Amino acid sequence: MFAGQVVFLIIACLMLGAAVRVVTSRRIFHAALWLIGSFFCVAVIYMLLESPFMAGIQLFIYIGGIAVLTVIAIMVTKGGMHPDSHTLGNGWSAAIVSISLFIVMAWTITQLGFPNEPGMPVAEEGLALLGAALVDPGGYLVPFEVVSVMLMVVLIGSLYLGRER
Amino acid sequence: MTGLGGEVIRTLLGAFAMALFPLVVVVFLIWEARKVIGRMQDRLGPTNAGTYAGPFALFQTVADGIKILTKELIIPTGADRGVFVAAPILVVTVAIAVWAVIPLGPTGLQVVDLDIGAFYVVAISALAPFSMIMAGWSSRNKYAEVGAFRAVSQIVGYEIPQVLALLIPVLLTGSLSLQDIIRAQDIAFIFVVPLAAFSFLIACVAEVGRLPFELAEADSEIVAGYFTEYSGMMFGAFYLGEFINNLTVSVIFSVLFLGGWRGPWVDQVPWLGAVWLMAKALLVFNVLVLFWAAMPRLRIDQVLAFNWKFMVPLGLVELVTVAIADKTMESLGVAQGWERSAGLLVANLVLGLAIVGVLSLVGREAKRRRSFRRPGVGAA
Numbered sequence: 001m002f003a004g005q006v007v008f009l010i011i012a013c014l015m016l017g018a019a020v021r022v023v024t025s026r027r028i029f030h031a032a033l034w035l036i037g038s039f040f041c042v043a044v045i046y047m048l049l050e051s052p053f054m055a056g057i058q059l060f061i062y063i064g065g066i067a068v069l070t071v072i073a074i075m076v077t078k079g080g081m082h083p084d085s086h087t088l089g090n091g092w093s094a095a096i097v098s099i100s101l102f103i104v105m106a107w108t109i110t111q112l113g114f115p116n117e118p119g120m121p122v123a124e125e126g127l128a129l130l131g132a133a134l135v136d137p138g139g140y141l142v143p144f145e146v147v148s149v150m151l152m153v154v155l156i157g158s159l160y161l162g163r164e165r
Numbered sequence: 166m167t168g169l170g171g172e173v174i175r176t177l178l179g180a181f182a183m184a185l186f187p188l189v190v191v192v193f194l195i196w197e198a199r200k201v202i203g204r205m206q207d208r209l210g211p212t213n214a215g216t217y218a219g220p221f222a223l224f225q226t227v228a229d230g231i232k233i234l235t236k237e238l239i240i241p242t243g244a245d246r247g248v249f250v251a252a253p254i255l256v257v258t259v260a261i262a263v264w265a266v267i268p269l270g271p272t273g274l275q276v277v278d279l280d281i282g283a284f285y286v287v288a289i290s291a292l293a294p295f296s297m298i299m300a301g302w303s304s305r306n307k308y309a310e311v312g313a314f315r316a317v318s319q320i321v322g323y324e325i326p327q328v329l330a331l332l333i334p335v336l337l338t339g340s341l342s343l344q345d346i347i348r349a350q351d352i353a354f355i356f357v358v359p360l361a362a363f364s365f366l367i368a369c370v371a372e373v374g375r376l377p378f379e380l381a382e383a384d385s386e387i388v389a390g391y392f393t394e395y396s397g398m399m400f401g402a403f404y405l406g407e408f409i410n411n412l413t414v415s416v417i418f419s420v421l422f423l424g425g426w427r428g429p430w431v432d433q434v435p436w437l438g439a440v441w442l443m444a445k446a447l448l449v450f451n452v453l454v455l456f457w458a459a460m461p462r463l464r465i466d467q468v469l470a471f472n473w474k475f476m477v478p479l480g481l482v483e484l485v486t487v488a489i490a491d492k493t494m495e496s497l498g499v500a501q502g503w504e505r506s507a508g509l510l511v512a513n514l515v516l517g518l519a520i521v522g523v524l525s526l527v528g529r530e531a532k533r534r535r536s537f538r539r540p541g542v543g544a545a
Contacts, residue, residue, distance in 0.1 A: 029248075029302055030248075033248065033295075033299065036295060052279050052280070052281050052285070053280075053281050053284070055288075056281050056284045056285055056287075056288040057288075059288035059289065059291055059292070060284070060287060060288040060291055063291055063292060063295075064287075064288065064290075064291025064292075064324070065291075067295070068291075068294060068317070068321055071295075071298055071317070072317065072321075075298075075314060075317070127280055127281065127341065
């Protein structure tokens with residue numbers, strides 16, 4: 001258990017360090033790269049929690065999806081890829097928003113109360129259970145389908161906006 | 166050695182051996198690719214005439230590797246040093262990390278049999294475009310930047326048909342574990358769902374940037390693309406990473422569609438599985454090499470249009486068709502064995518014919534419209 005704690009501490013420190021660098025980097029491209037590092041550390045923590053599927057999702061959605069989108073947005077923004085492009089100096093309002101968001105989340109998490117057991121056994125067929133729950137009418141079928149409809153709307157909307165007129 | 170310590174050491178040694186494996190194999194694959202391309206172009210390829218490269222110049226790549234180690238590492242003025250140096254490291258790391266889940270044999274010859282194996286491959290590959298972006302951005306060179314732009318738009322696009330095609334073996338097996346997928350292939354999936362195999366292969370060729378999709382490093386247009394500014398072993402890392410990726414997609418294609426380590430006598434001699442897998446992978450790799458030697462390079466707009474207007478719809482239609490055909494047969498009571506495979510094959514062939522029909526109709530329509538708009542041009 002002790003070795004696991006040490007590894008967790010190291011990963012957590014790396015993650016927080018990367019997160020701090022996201023905010024303090026002067027070049028926006030560096031900030032995007034540090035963000036990827038931070039995402040990767042989260043994936044490692046999921047691996048430590050013996051949940052490889054969540055780790056894979058973290059890599060696939062956050063790094064393969066969100067980080068790629070971020071980088072593409074930087075690439076197509078005028079001057080965004082320029083090595084000397086600096087981030088916008090609107091620090092105070094951003095700080096207020098993020099600190100208040102942090103307070104809300106921290107308060108919510110402390111309200112939850114965590115079980116004290118050292119660790120619950122992982123279900124043998126965890127992945128199959130997850131998949132069944134998503135498409136089972138008694139499970140989360142309706143939210144799942146609503147999300148897919150929403151994604152469809154987003155897709156059509158972006159096509160409409162990007163259409164040549 | 167007993168207990169936990171012994172197990173940790175065994176795992177580490179296994180991981181180390183597995184990480185070395187693609188590096189060693191690739192040294193000879195580079196030689197093989199050069200020989201094949203040489204023959205295709207009416208040359209001899211590397212020979213041992215006047216050198217010490219061994220029989221058939223087998224160790225030419227080793228000599229090249231030693232030479233490249235002696236070259237100076239030049240970091241251009243104005244380059245972003247940290248990112249510039251990190252990019253080649255990331256390329257090789259990502260290329261090797263995929264090998265953690267590749268099953269070389271029925272038991273033991275695999276670092277870890279994750280129950281999300283196929284998904285792990287996709288998730289790790291998602292890191293690959295970043296090495297190219299990092300290299301292209303940090304070089305501060307316009308050719309490198311154009312190469313990075315091309316690489317990202319191409320890889321992000323072709324990831325979709327690749328994942329859609331990968332879902333089909335997963336769907337037929339009911340598991341994401343690569344071992345389970347191999348065990349389910351009493352008939353290799355390429356004979357059950359040939360369309361999925363086809364689109365997976367095309368998407369893989371685009372993903373590793375092999376001709377005709379070699380846009381990111383098109384040497385007649387943008388020097389060497391995103392790694393224009395690299396020299397010495399850092400250039401070598403990109404070259405190596407590219408070849409490892411070629412080998413990796415060949416191996417993954419063999420695992421998903423050609424039955425992986427399955428072959429005669431594997432039950433008696435487990436390590437023979439590795440031989441079968443590598444033989445199948447070599448076959449696929451040589452298809453890539455033949456593409457490389459025979460194909461012209463496309464334009465970037467053609468590559469992207471081909472993806473979004475053909476590959477993605479094909480992947481979606483194929484996935485839905487296979488799912489419906491499989492469920493229909495299950496409800497008819499044909500859920501196992503060769504009858505199911507035959508049914509899926511028929512569904513695939515019908516779909517393939519339909520696609521060819523639609524394409525020829527669309528092509529004829531486009532041709533008619535062109536000749537109508539510009540009389541005299543299309544008619545000639």
